[in-house]
Amino acid sequence: MNCFVRFSIQSILIGLNTLKIFCCPDVCSCFGGKVDCYGKGLHSVPEDIDEDPHTMLLAYNKITGLKTLSFFKYPNLKHLELHNNLIFTIHHQAFQNLNNLTHLDLSSNQLMVLRPEVFQPLSSLTTLNLGNNRIVWLPGNVLESLTNLRVLHLHTNALTSLRVEILYTLPSLVELRLDGNPWACTCQIQYLLFWMIEHSEKIYEKQQILCGVPKYLNQYPMLQIEPRSFDHCQDFFTLYEYLYFLLIGIALFTASILLCLLTGMTVVFYNRQLLQVQHRPHTYKRKAVRKQEDVTNGNHLPVC
Secondary structure: OHHHHHHHHHHHHHHHHHHHHHOOOOEEEEOOOOEOOOOOOOOOOOOOOOOOEEEEEOOOOOOEEEEEOOOOOOOOOOOOOOOOOOOOOEEEOOOOOOOOOOOOEOOOOOOOEOOOOOOOOOOOOOEEEEOOOOOOOOOOOOOOOOOOEEEEOOOOOOOOOOOHHHHOOOOOEEEOOOOOEEEEEHHHHHHHHHHHHHHHHHHHHHHEEEEEEOOOOOOEEEHOOOOOHHHHHHHHOHHHHHHHHHHHHHHHHHHHHHHHOOOOOOHHHHHHHHHHHHHOOOOOOOOOOOOHHHOOOOOOOOOO
């Protein structure tokens, strides 16, 4: 009897788990912790998934943005594919609660700028693909929390420079793609180039990392630039130094104009007050003149 009861309970539990598998969007398929929504015309991340999957395939859809807490219900998610969508914005809390995520593919979207804290919750991430977007700039601390990251793809974007501090915060990095960007091979690129030379074994598609500017280096392989070509750069200010001195110059120029205006207003006011004093009418009082005969000296007797 006990065996029969135990078998019945197990059968019920298995049945419930089986039913739970089918609690997913109608256009998707869910089985064994894998949610497959490839090319289903979705415009947003599905929210009607009851199970906690380890893999979610959302590529080749029409998703335009990731809102706050988009994946909060799936803390055990490890593999997430979002490539070939229309994503142009990611809320800085979109990836909250994804502490176990190891693979994230955001390639072939419309991303231009990434907020510094967007990847902060992804402490277990090992692979990040941002290739084939429109990224023009990466904040210096955007990847600092990804200490376990091994693969980083930044190819085919609009990057002209990259702060080398970003790469120094990735101690586990073994694969990096930077090809397909219009790199500005000027003095500002020297530190990135030195890092690439030192860690050449980590760089993939080396021959496709080409200069975009200046014009005489257009389509020239960046890794073929001699380090001594940057010897003259110490005589020039960096971009940040130029901006710093430019701002100081503008501030001093503005202050001098204000000082001149204040001085001019003070002089004009003083001159007006001086003119008013000079043209003010004066009233003169005539002194009373006493005739000598009208003066009577005391203690003198009249003359007979």
